[in-house]
Amino acid sequence: MARTVWDSTVGKKTVMAISGLIMLLYLVAHMIGNLKIYFGAGEFNAYGHWLRTVGEPFMHYEWTLWLIRVVLVVAVVAHAVSAYQLSRRDIKARPAKYVHRKPRASYATRTMRWGGIILGLFIVWHILDLTTGTVHSGGFQEGHPYQNVVDTFSTWYGNVIYIVAMLALGLHIRHGFWSAAQTLGAGSRTRDRALKTGAGVLALLLTAGFIAVPVGVMTGVVS
Amino acid sequence: MRLTLRVWRQKNADAEGAMSTYEVDGISSDMSFLEMLDTLNEELILKGEDPVAFDHDCREGICGACSLVINGDAHGPERTTTCQLHMRSFEDGDTIDIEPWRASAFPVIKDLVVDRSAFDRIIQAGGYITAPTGSAPEAHATPVPKPDADFAFEHAECIGCGACVAACPNGAAMLFTSAKINHLNVLPQGAPERETRVLDMVAQMDEEGFGGCTLTGECATACPKGIPLMSITGMNKEWLRAARKAKR
Numbered sequence: 270m271a272r273t274v275w276d277s278t279v280g281k282k283t284v285m286a287i288s289g290l291i292m293l294l295y296l297v298a299h300m301i302g303n304l305k306i307y308f309g310a311g312e313f314n315a316y317g318h319w320l321r322t323v324g325e326p327f328m329h330y331e332w333t334l335w336l337i338r339v340v341l342v343v344a345v346v347a348h349a350v351s352a353y354q355l356s357r358r359d360i361k362a363r364p365a366k367y368v369h370r371k372p373r374a375s376y377a378t379r380t381m382r383w384g385g386i387i388l389g390l391f392i393v394w395h396i397l398d399l400t401t402g403t404v405h406s407g408g409f410q411e412g413h414p415y416q417n418v419v420d421t422f423s424t425w426y427g428n429v430i431y432i433v434a435m436l437a438l439g440l441h442i443r444h445g446f447w448s449a450a451q452t453l454g455a456g457s458r459t460r461d462r463a464l465k466t467g468a469g470v471l472a473l474l475l476t477a478g479f480i481a482v483p484v485g486v487m488t489g490v491v492s
Numbered sequence: 493m494r495l496t497l498r499v500w501r502q503k504n505a506d507a508e509g510a511m512s513t514y515e516v517d518g519i520s521s522d523m524s525f526l527e528m529l530d531t532l533n534e535e536l537i538l539k540g541e542d543p544v545a546f547d548h549d550c551r552e553g554i555c556g557a558c559s560l561v562i563n564g565d566a567h568g569p570e571r572t573t574t575c576q577l578h579m580r581s582f583e584d585g586d587t588i589d590i591e592p593w594r595a596s597a598f599p600v601i602k603d604l605v606v607d608r609s610a611f612d613r614i615i616q617a618g619g620y621i622t623a624p625t626g627s628a629p630e631a632h633a634t635p636v637p638k639p640d641a642d643f644a645f646e647h648a649e650c651i652g653c654g655a656c657v658a659a660c661p662n663g664a665a666m667l668f669t670s671a672k673i674n675h676l677n678v679l680p681q682g683a684p685e686r687e688t689r690v691l692d693m694v695a696q697m698d699e700e701g702f703g704g705c706t707l708t709g710e711c712a713t714a715c716p717k718g719i720p721l722m723s724i725t726g727m728n729k730e731w732l733r734a735a736r737k738a739k740r
Contacts, residue, residue: 270735278664278704279694279731355704359662362596362703368498368511369564369589374661374708381706448707451722454729458722 278358279452281351286449288344288351293442293471295341300478306491307481310415317414349389356382377444384437391434398427422486431483439476443468493519493579496587497532499544502600505607509600511589521580525568526551526558528579529590545603551575553716556651559658560604561591566655566714573653573716593654595663597700608654610700611668615652617696618689619672621681640678647675649717656711656719662703667711669697670727671719677730687734694731 274280302320306313323333372379394404399417402409406427407420421427446468450456456464485491494517502509516532523531526548533543549557553576562568568577582588590604598606636644649671656667673690676682682689705724712721 270738273691273735273738276698277694277731278698279728280735282704282728283732359664359703359706362663362701363594363661364596365594367561367564367591367594368500369561369591371564373710373713378706378708444707451707451725452705452728454725454732456722456725458720461722 278355281355282452284347284351285355286452288348289445289449291340291344292348293446295337296438296475297471300475303482304478306415306418307485310413313415313418314413318412345389345392349385352382352385375444377440380437380440381444384441387434387437388441391430391437394430395434418482419486419492422483428483428487432480435476435479438479439472442475443472446471493517493521493582493584495519495528495582495585498587498589499604500591500600501544501603502592503602505599505601509603511591519579521578523579524551524575525560525562525577525579526575545601545605547605548575554651556653559593559606559608559653559655561589561593561658563589566593566658567653567716571716571718573651576716593658595654595657595660595702597663597665597702598654598657606654608652610702611652611654611665613700614665614669614693614696615672618685618692619676621676621679622684623681634680636679644675644678647671647678647719647723650675650715650719651717653716655714655716657702659710659714660703661708661710662706664705664711665697665700665702666705666724666727667715667719667721669693670723673730674723674726686730687737690727690730690734691738694727
């Protein structure tokens, strides 16, 4: 069955849909966790520490976190590889463009590929910035996420990269969530409006929730 | 009406093509788009030039032969086939761009004519039912629930013209294939091959080099028969069900 799925355009879209939904689920949790920054350094840093101790004593320190990271890496890679292979196929299937061209699909739909690439690059920067601290602007301190976040959003480029990526994320989710439902066969005429609204609301909430952090730092509410 | 036409001219499958400009005059707004092209061709023949090759057959909107991209729209500005499009949809003095279906699975044979036999091979892969032939069976022998019959009819409307492929930015044949699969899979007559049908037809569709679906919805907008985009969702559902059940 795995072969059937991976070799088919319909199957590969299923891989994209499921990996996308896994990442989406993670993003909801990530966004809610981020908002704790509004309750001060104590609570935010304690939350960061708790993420490493989840599941104890059954799980060892950081085991749960690493488990989540592994699942996410698998999801990102599966999503990207199937997107790349499907896109190559799509471009090959339509080599000649029409002389008379008019794009009709929505902006969110037309920017899925570029938006996806932007998000991929953002994830790399984001990890190097706030997880490993490799490209961090201030003195990166492990275990002090509050200060690290404030440092990042005290630079203009940190804000720009982050906000652009979050806008791309919103557009990506708006088309992606609804599309995933169609790919998994969960869409129907009666459910279509609910799914489209759901995609819009999810996109809006996630984008607003994530952008709330740099906005908090910029306005001085978080410092 | 006086019109300027920019038409894709291509000698044969291997030749390079280009847009050529023609002027046509004396076009009536009651003419169909194909009759307007007939007028152009008559003039070209009189001048000793090669007439523009284009596909057409029934000219009643039911055979699916006509296949023109008019001003960037498959079958032109109205939601119908090219043969049922009338010149009243255009204004006197308009410039109209006429191009063939564009997809690598639909290679151009000449001018505006493309080879759509890829569709035939998708049908051969599973777009049929296995039933004894002979005289028509008793109509009440196989009850079909009304909603299922309506669903099947809606998808059976597909005439296989290929406008969905032409409109799709990925050159995907998902709407065509899904219409055929939904039509047959919902009926009791199609039940014995329900799983193999969807797996084989999708596999053949991929084999032909059609692209994948990114749910832009352009296919359903172009479809002269109003096959809904949700048809693809139905095919995906059938495919996943079949892939789970498949023993091979």
